[in-house]
Structure formats: structure tokens, C-alpha cells
Amino acid sequence: MDSAVLLDILGNENRRRILRLLSHKPCYVTEISEYLGVSPKAVIDHLRKLEEAGLVESRTDSQRRKYFNISRNLRLEVDVSPYEFDMKSAYPASPNLDVSTCQYLSLNVQYDSAQAGDTEAVSDVEAGEIASLAEELNCLEGLKSELSLAQRWVHGRITDVLDQLSEEVDENGQNPIRAEILATLVAGAETVREVGREIDAPEHVVEGHLTSMAERGIVEQNDGHWTLSG
């Protein structure tokens, strides 16, 4: 899903309230309208936008009443700093993803559902199942907040490094874009077009900065392919 579309949708307080309400229970238009204190017509309009974006879907129950629920798992991340304005939205990664193959990261989420059920002194299989799911959930929630903290740490570190790079390549502090262009080259972009697309800047602007950094020996060009010098 397009991040811009998602931000347009989430940029409305009543749509956020509808999503929060639907995350608690599926609702009819009249329920939502009463809860929000907003006319049914306005609610229908918001629901239409949420449906079009695929965030919400409707079903009809046995009494032919139409109710709405959240249809999609997704995640939006926005990073803002003097060097970047980066939006990213994505569906959940596959549960089969082998997170142990990460290069910079190891996850340590160990729980043995069967064992957890056994050790609980419960007479009821169902209660044991619930307890072990709850344990798994607790573990995942812990991991989730640690990942979030780690992301904030990385975001801060990246900005620090870009600050230092800027000091080297942007004497008057008027061109934070230069540090970002270097970051893009390091990440594998080679042509003016690739760099421009990556940082969402016009090609002639990128080219101008690359040329003036080349004059200072910071980057070099070979057949339209740019790399860091040295």
C-alpha cells in the first residue's frame, strides 16, 4: 500500500477513531455514528475511504445488517530528520521468514508452547492453551518494544553520522542533501538516475552536487557510474 495514501487516510481524527473502535469489535454504521457523535452520512464517507484503501471490509450478518471490520495487517514507519523524510508502509513479513539469517541482528524468542502448557498446574486443557499463547504473546510484545527502541537508536546514530559527513562535504551547512547522496552511493546506487529516485530529488540537482563533490575529490565518476573516492 502506498504510504502517501495511508498518511492521507490516517491524517483524520475521526478515521483514526473508527479504526480504533473497529479494532475492538466489528461495528454497524449506526454504532460508529453514535460512538463518534458524527452523522451517519459522514461515517459512511469515512468508511468508504477506508474500504477503498483496503483497510476495512464489510460483511452482512444473518439479519442482513452490514458491519465493518479491519481487514488488513499493516505497518507504517515514518522517519524525519534534517537529512531525511522517509515513509514506508508494508504488510507483515511471512511467518516463515528465517530471521536467524539476518546479518546485523539476532532475535532470541524462545518459548515452547507444549512445555508451557505442561508446567502450568491447570486441570483444563483449554486454560493451558490460553496460558501458553499468552506467554508467547508476552515474549513477542517484549521483542516488539526492543525492536522499536533499537530502531530509535539506529535513527539517532544515522543522523549523527550524517552530521559528521555533512561537516566534511557541506562547508556552509546549506546542503544536507550531499550527505544523503553519499549515503545512497554507499548503499549501492551508481547512476544519477538511481540516486535521484532513491532520495526523490530531480536528476539535475543530484548531478550538480555530485559534480561539485567530484571537484573536491570526494566522489569520482567512471562512465556515468559514481562511487566514493579512495
Add this chain to the structure above:
Amino acid sequence: MDSAVLLDILGNENRRRILRLLSHKPCYVTEISEYLGVSPKAVIDHLRKLEEAGLVESRTDSQRRKYFNISRNLRLEVDVSPYEFDMKSAYPASPNLDVSTCQYLSLNVQYDSAQAGDTEAVSDVEAGEIASLAEELNCLEGLKSELSLAQRWVHGRITDVLDQLSEEVDENGQNPIRAEILATLVAGAETVREVGREIDAPEHVVEGHLTSMAERGIVEQNDGHWTLSG
């Protein structure tokens, strides 16, 4: 910063374009107005909102022209699923944060700036410095995308576990809130008030669900403190 305020601000295409432009370079109102094809009056209005939110600040240069730049590092995360609508915004974590103390996570970002500078066959100290910063940046960017992938994986896993919990505690599928209430108890909330605040639901609704789950032996109450049974 309040996530709702941030989403209100980011829910406008022109404000997003201003932020992207300012992440490339500090700009005057007329530059922004020409770039966006929007009247200076409208630009000033957007900048005022961005300034009020603390995202943007202005300076006056030697010719007494006022230019704007992004003043803040921050990060916004939104999770949407049938069980949750969760928004979180935060400033970067302290660079001194000891990420090695995480319980579920280990990070492996090793780079030795001095060494990286030495091994490069560069005649110029400055170029060596730039290369080692670039290496560090590349490493951090790699970590950032792995963290993001891990976050998406966790988001998917949490939804799966909530699906399974729901099957146990919400026979007709009309109350996703029940799985979320259990998750909150597992995470340490004890009273109706704490649970309600955590999931942003009215206390009488939370109490109703807890009571009916207690009747089925899923949760139990002691002196106003709720826990999972078993």
C-alpha cells in the same frame, strides 16, 4: 510529540512535499512556493503548522532572509490489524543506550572507524574519514532494514497469536477486544482502569468482557486485580 498531532500534520501532501524539500536543503518561502506550485500564503500557513509542531524551525541569514529547515529527529510507527490500531512516535534513543542489554535482541554492528581509515589506500586524511563514515552509515542502514523486517515479522506473529487466542475466548468472532484484553493482562495491567487506558476502551466495556471471561474460567479477579487463570 503526540502521534495524533503528527498524523494530522503528515496527512497533507503539500506538507509532506515541504518536509521532503527541506530534508534536501533549507529553503525560503518563495523557493518552496515555486517548487510546490502553491501560493506563498498557503506555504506560510503550512510552515506555521510545521513550526508549531516543532518539526521545522526558521533562521535569518546575513541578508535578513528567513529560511526554514527541519529541526527535529523523530520516528512514527503505526500498526494496524484486526486487533489493534497502535500509533507511537518518539525521538531517537540516546546514542549511549546500551543495546546489548536487550533481552530478546542482539545487534551486531561492528565497525572500527580508525581501522577503516587505515586500510583504505588514500593519500588524503579527509577522504579516509569520509570513507569510514560511509562504511559506518552503510552498516547502520543495513541494521535499519533488518530491524524493519523483524518488526514486520513480529507484527505478523502477534496477529497470528491473537487469532489463536480469539478462537479460544471469542466464540462468535464479534469481540477481538477480548484477545487484546488478555494481552494487556499478560503485559502487566491488573485493574480495569489500567486495561482500559492501555487499549483505549471505556472501563465498563473492559469490565463486561473480563466478567464474562471470568465466568468461563479464563481470567480471575482478586480484590480488583485481574489475572489469567491457571
